[in-house]
Amino acid sequence: MISFEDLTTKKKSVAIVGLGYVGLPLAVSLAKHFDVIGFDIKEARVKALKAGHDSTNEVDDTSLAQSTVHFTSNASDLSRAGVIIVAVPTPIDSHRSPDLRPVIGASKTVGQYLSKGTVVCYESTVYPGVTEDICVPLLEEASHLHFGTDFTVGYSPERINPGDKVHRLETICKIVSGSDAPSCELLAQVYGSVVTAGIHRASSIKVAEAAKVIENTQRDINIALMNELAIIFNKMGIDTLEVLEAAGSKWNFLPFRPGLVGGHCIGVDPYYLTFKAEEIGCHPEVILAGRRINDNMGKYVAEMCVKRLIQHEKTVRGARIGILGFTFKENVPDTRNTRVIDIVRELQEYGTQPLVYDPVADMDDAKREYQINLCPLEDLQNLDALIVAVAHHDFEKLSVKQIAAMFASPPVIVMDIKGFLDQQACRSAGFDLWRL
Numbered sequence: 001m002i003s004f005e006d007l008t009t010k011k012k013s014v015a016i017v018g019l020g021y022v023g024l025p026l027a028v029s030l031a032k033h034f035d036v037i038g039f040d041i042k043e044a045r046v047k048a049l050k051a052g053h054d055s056t057n058e059v060d061d062t063s064l065a066q067s068t069v070h071f072t073s074n075a076s077d078l079s080r081a082g083v084i085i086v087a088v089p090t091p092i093d094s095h096r097s098p099d100l101r102p103v104i105g106a107s108k109t110v111g112q113y114l115s116k117g118t119v120v121c122y123e124s125t126v127y128p129g130v131t132e133d134i135c136v137p138l139l140e141e142a143s144h145l146h147f148g149t150d151f152t153v154g155y156s157p158e159r160i161n162p163g164d165k166v167h168r169l170e171t172i173c174k175i176v177s178g179s180d181a182p183s184c185e186l187l188a189q190v191y192g193s194v195v196t197a198g199i200h201r202a203s204s205i206k207v208a209e210a211a212k213v214i215e216n217t218q219r220d221i222n223i224a225l226m227n228e229l230a231i232i233f234n235k236m237g238i239d240t241l242e243v244l245e246a247a248g249s250k251w252n253f254l255p256f257r258p259g260l261v262g263g264h265c266i267g268v269d270p271y272y273l274t275f276k277a278e279e280i281g282c283h284p285e286v287i288l289a290g291r292r293i294n295d296n297m298g299k300y301v302a303e304m305c306v307k308r309l310i311q312h313e314k315t316v317r318g319a320r321i322g323i324l325g326f327t328f329k330e331n332v333p334d335t336r337n338t339r340v341i342d343i344v345r346e347l348q349e350y351g352t353q354p355l356v357y358d359p360v361a362d363m364d365d366a367k368r369e370y371q372i373n374l375c376p377l378e379d380l381q382n383l384d385a386l387i388v389a390v391a392h393h394d395f396e397k398l399s400v401k402q403i404a405a406m407f408a409s410p411p412v413i414v415m416d417i418k419g420f421l422d423q424q425a426c427r428s429a430g431f432d433l434w435r436l
Contacts, residue, residue: 002082002117004189010035012082022158023087029194031069038069046073078113087123107135111142121154127276128206154178154187155205157212163332173197177208216269222256224290230258241419258436261294262339263328298342317351322380325390326358333362340389359394380406385413391420400429
């Protein structure tokens, strides 16, 4: 196995496979200490990074321009690496089963150019067993090397929070694990060179894999509880956010809030755990119940909007409904697994005309993935209802007067999913304001 000195003296490189939200910040940070190869199969992505711009906005242009990362789409460059970190997506398919094709493809590519003594570390979210039971055989087959003697593996789950400028790679404790003690220690040294919050050494790769997959499962279940409470309180005529504010006055009340649960982590990871659980004969109930609740929230919001229209004797068919925000979370351009699409599709089934405005979202991605044409703000006029779906900072500039001007005539029906708007100001302006 290569030594830490091989890396610090740049005799061997550190390679990052996958340059998205996780891989790029890691590559840029590690490049301050090591010779780093940043590899991605998307040539357009590599070209953009070489030109000095990150479309995910996780790394600013100045930091990218100053970085010494060797960006490449040529897989043969991986042969120079002594440590290879795989940070590719692990989505789910249309049947909500794990889609391991990206991590399988990455393993085959890495295996083709794997050198003796290399440590391959996975950061992608998986269920316990994927690294050793699926990835290792692929590495062996492609490299013709022997696991344990010619190369070793590790697992260090990513904890990147897209759009978060406070909780960054450097300030979040890093879990590391290895197929043997020396590999674990080497990875602890590599990550420890950039992570100031500390390193947690897991006893095994499976423990580290399990730790990652339950982090977001726990959040998913807690948000599902808040969503179920929101549905109950709505029927009781009680404002959920006011209830949570009151309950939050107790020191140990957890500050979760209701909302749409999308993206490539919280809305996906629980299915990896339930898939494996079913495979070994366990039948998870709480986890899947939470998923059912969260997966149905877009439909629920759309139904509440239609009911509001009917209450005000507005014609549902052809109603113009503005939607503010389309990304899976605030202030990020990523539309992957956005649950706003559930609202759009449900409203379309009712015969309404949804008009989606998002100044942050990648318009090409929205068109390609969802066949949605994002509209300019100017198109939000003569509305019958407005849904504030994502709490982008850009929307803070919208005044009550500007929102009212989007409607041809009263009532101004506003569905505030995130509790983003000033409730008192909206009520004073005569809005029919609904909050999740």
